[in-house]
Amino acid sequence: MVAILEAKNIVKVYPNGVVANKGVSISVEENTIHALVGENGSGKTTLMKVIFGIEKPQDGEVFFQGRKVQVKNPHDAIALGIGMVHQHFMLAPDLTVAENLVLGQEPLKNKFVLDTKKAQEITQEISEKYKLPVPPNKKIKDLPLGIKQRVEILKVLLRNAKLLILDEPTSVLTPQETEVLFQTLRELKKYGKTIIFISHKLKEIKEISDKVTVMRDGRIIDTRDANELSEHDISFLMVGRDISYERVSASEAIGEPLLKVNNISFTNEENSPVLKNISFEIKAGEIVGLAGIEGNGQNELVEILTGLRKADKGELFLKQENINNLSPRKLREKKICYIPADRMKNGVAEKTTLEENFIVDRYCQPPFSRGFRLNWKYIEKYSKELIRKFQILAHSSKATVDSLSGGNIQKVVVARELSADPKIIVADQPTRGIDVGSEELVHNLLIDARDKGSAVFLISANLDEIIKLSSKIMVIYQGEIVARFDKIDGIRDVDLGHYMLGLKRGEV
Amino acid sequence: MDKFILNYFNTIRISIAISIGVAISLFLILIISKDPGASIGYLFLSPFLSRIRLESLISVAAPIIFCGIAIAIPFQAKIFNVGAEGALFIGAVAGVVFAIVTKMPPLIHIPLTLLVAGLAGGIWGLIPGFLKAKWNTSELVVSLMMNYVAYFLGLYIINYYFRDKAAGALVSLRISSSAWISTLPFFSRTSWSIVIALTFALLVYFLLYHTTLGYEIRTTGFNLHFAKFGGINVFKIIILAQIIGGFIAGVGGMTEIMAIHRRFNWQVSPGFGWDGVMVAIIGRNHPILIIFASLFLAYLRIGGHHLNLMSDVPYEMVSVIQSVIILLITAEAFLVQWKERITVKEAERKEIPHGTTS
Numbered sequence A: 001m002v003a004i005l006e007a008k009n010i011v012k013v014y015p016n017g018v019v020a021n022k023g024v025s026i027s028v029e030e031n032t033i034h035a036l037v038g039e040n041g042s043g044k045t046t047l048m049k050v051i052f053g054i055e056k057p058q059d060g061e062v063f064f065q066g067r068k069v070q071v072k073n074p075h076d077a078i079a080l081g082i083g084m085v086h087q088h089f090m091l092a093p094d095l096t097v098a099e100n101l102v103l104g105q106e107p108l109k110n111k112f113v114l115d116t117k118k119a120q121e122i123t124q125e126i127s128e129k130y131k132l133p134v135p136p137n138k139k140i141k142d143l144p145l146g147i148k149q150r151v152e153i154l155k156v157l158l159r160n161a162k163l164l165i166l167d168e169p170t171s172v173l174t175p176q177e178t179e180v181l182f183q184t185l186r187e188l189k190k191y192g193k194t195i196i197f198i199s200h201k202l203k204e205i206k207e208i209s210d211k212v213t214v215m216r217d218g219r220i221i222d223t224r225d226a227n228e229l230s231e232h233d234i235s236f237l238m239v240g241r242d243i244s245y246e247r248v249s250a251s252e253a254i255g256e257p258l259l260k261v262n263n264i265s266f267t268n269e270e271n272s273p274v275l276k277n278i279s280f281e282i283k284a285g286e287i288v289g290l291a292g293i294e295g296n297g298q299n300e301l302v303e304i305l306t307g308l309r310k311a312d313k314g315e316l317f318l319k320q321e322n323i324n325n326l327s328p329r330k331l332r333e334k335k336i337c338y339i340p341a342d343r344m345k346n347g348v349a350e351k352t353t354l355e356e357n358f359i360v361d362r363y364c365q366p367p368f369s370r371g372f373r374l375n376w377k378y379i380e381k382y383s384k385e386l387i388r389k390f391q392i393l394a395h396s397s398k399a400t401v402d403s404l405s406g407g408n409i410q411k412v413v414v415a416r417e418l419s420a421d422p423k424i425i426v427a428d429q430p431t432r433g434i435d436v437g438s439e440e441l442v443h444n445l446l447i448d449a450r451d452k453g454s455a456v457f458l459i460s461a462n463l464d465e466i467i468k469l470s471s472k473i474m475v476i477y478q479g480e481i482v483a484r485f486d487k488i489d490g491i492r493d494v495d496l497g498h499y500m501l502g503l504k505r506g507e508v
Numbered sequence B: 001m002d003k004f005i006l007n008y009f010n011t012i013r014i015s016i017a018i019s020i021g022v023a024i025s026l027f028l029i030l031i032i033s034k035d036p037g038a039s040i041g042y043l044f045l046s047p048f049l050s051r052i053r054l055e056s057l058i059s060v061a062a063p064i065i066f067c068g069i070a071i072a073i074p075f076q077a078k079i080f081n082v083g084a085e086g087a088l089f090i091g092a093v094a095g096v097v098f099a100i101v102t103k104m105p106p107l108i109h110i111p112l113t114l115l116v117a118g119l120a121g122g123i124w125g126l127i128p129g130f131l132k133a134k135w136n137t138s139e140l141v142v143s144l145m146m147n148y149v150a151y152f153l154g155l156y157i158i159n160y161y162f163r164d165k166a167a168g169a170l171v172s173l174r175i176s177s178s179a180w181i182s183t184l185p186f187f188s189r190t191s192w193s194i195v196i197a198l199t200f201a202l203l204v205y206f207l208l209y210h211t212t213l214g215y216e217i218r219t220t221g222f223n224l225h226f227a228k229f230g231g232i233n234v235f236k237i238i239i240l241a242q243i244i245g246g247f248i249a250g251v252g253g254m255t256e257i258m259a260i261h262r263r264f265n266w267q268v269s270p271g272f273g274w275d276g277v278m279v280a281i282i283g284r285n286h287p288i289l290i291i292f293a294s295l296f297l298a299y300l301r302i303g304g305h306h307l308n309l310m311s312d313v314p315y316e317m318v319s320v321i322q323s324v325i326i327l328l329i330t331a332e333a334f335l336v337q338w339k340e341r342i343t344v345k346e347a348e349r350k351e352i353p354h355g356t357t358s
């Protein structure tokens, strides 16, 4: 087999002195799907950014189709036939989907003006071809993550790359969407394309890839044929220990209802009803899972629960107390915490330090501040404690968030929210982008919180996660709860899938 | 050595930018001037060569410091309110009116006058802030327009109601002597205004980096969505940042009047607000750096002024020099690569023994 891409002895040191790639050599054979796996912060994204010309390595060489190449910037990479879907998207938020897709190769009217209609047609065409539906005229900033992800993928497909780098493309997709993506990838493979695929989901890796390369701490540990490895082997290679995938035992002590949602409805700016009469309750000591394909109203529901959006109709109760229309601050004072799905938008301020990110919901309480004065000494001590407890890979508590790997940024958010001693936890994709080892940590923390009597509302595209953790499951489809399961034993993800796609409706 | 460079990186970067600016200006003077040696001396050395000039340098810096920190507060919240000029102007008008019509013991009169000026400036900050928070209007445009409104409204008030008819020019009546700010002991020109300016700069430093309000302002600036999510009332913060900025600019304007002119005699807007924008950018919105940036700008001004008086080089030269230096400092990327190279060398030495591969 011929290698389409070969990287030799890549060394990448970031300006802050972190050595993210410590002499990495990898060879990717033509026309294969090659998985790259490893713990958070092991250097996967960095290696891909080097190959794609975003980061400049200090040492090492890259060969593409047998020739030594100098990729100085993404433009060079695209010219060579390399495309990349980024972990944290690089789309222009104020442009529409169609404009983003054609960016850099715009169809022109009269040689100067963007031919908007043509751009829309191109968008429609490619989106139908690969079965990845997107709204061509919506601005990127108004889209939920899952849709942004599709736009990123389509953008690379449109550029007709020979080598596609997909950095955690499935972390924001539901299993059905993932399945569609995989069909696309297999199709692309038939056309002779090569794909590098980064993921933390072992099942997917096993399913789609031909080869698996494992990274740890900036180095490559091993490259093997995928069919030689079991999921177990991969996770063992990655984290060096075994991980449990068992469903966790249900909580014993279920208490009174903590969160009550009564008949919530919401109609969006375009006058389409996004939420229709949503009602449910979560008791103390319970985890209620909400399954659904992204864009079926979950975002709006979560924003209403956390005070970022007002419902048109309906009521929210914390125990007996009406908490409708309370501000985010008031809700947080009532110990409602929130892990947002879009960590870069809502979860962090990436240009500030970890310390400043840890205190956003508690800076005005002692001992973080006394009166109006911040207590930086205590904040530093506290931050170091969180970094240790949540095993966040950062070189200092004063490191800026954007110097962390994707999974570690997620851990920053989780650490802050779960350390707030919450009564109600709204966890929207809490383990998105987190490696299997840390996923277990987060799951255990959610279970601990549950056992201490918190009510947990878990929204996840990852059905395994929902089935593993939830005491009850609801399925949302087009803004309605279409199924409820009060007993979880024996439920399979395909069962949920039918409801999620709207093929079936349950008694609700 | 590398370690040393890393620690003082920002200082070094700014010094290099300044040196390049100076080199370019030397070059220009060499071309323009018939007696370049003397001209260079006037421009760069003269501010230090007489005590009077050194003292004027400090006096000139005071209002620039005020406006720099006034601009820095909304800038830190990513609010591009450039209304310091208007706030300063209207603050001075309000303060002058108050100080003309009232008379009290200096110890009360001075702070009270400054307070009135600050409040007027604060209102000027409130308007673009409120419009921005409520209807998302561009604070840049609104604050620019407010600068004109301040100018015409201010001149109207002064010329129609408080004009000193005995004076030959369009100036206001004198303010009560109880509201004068005097010179510092042992100084002939430098007044207490520089002390007030420095005090404000320190207070603003404390505000931004050590108080909850400062944290709210900066977090709002870094990521509005995140600030909202965390429970910060960004609506309130956006308005408050501009009120505080306007307040400080207003105080700055009035300080200038009370220390130097002692009546309102600005027939054109004095331009300190724009200097403020400049030093806020050079000082990266950090109050302490803004102090140094303001002193530096004042130094260029005094040197330029002297050069203009004594030689054949036009005053516009100074603007050119200023622009070059500011351009260089503002270009963030400038020299950053150099820093990266050194950090990388350090890290490689520590972390990667020679010849390792995976």
Ligand SMILES: Nc1ncnc2c1ncn2[C@@H]1O[C@H](COP(=O)(O)OP(=O)(O)OP(=O)(O)O)[C@@H](O)[C@H]1O
Binding pocket: A014, A015, A016, A018, A019, A020, A038, A039, A040, A041, A042, A043, A044, A045, A046, A047, A087, A393, A394, A402, A403, A404, A405, A406, A407, A408, A433, A435
């Ligand atoms: N821009 C940056 N500046 C400084 N350090 C960085 C930067 N980006 C990444 N790093 C550091 O480099 C290391 C590797 O990060 P990288 O993003 O490559 O990890 P990853 O394998 O993609 O992890 P994840 O699974 O969490 O996405 C981490 O220690 C991270 O903190």
Ligand SMILES: [Mg+2]
Binding pocket: A044, A045, A046, A087, A167, A405, A406, A407
């Ligand atoms: Mg990554």
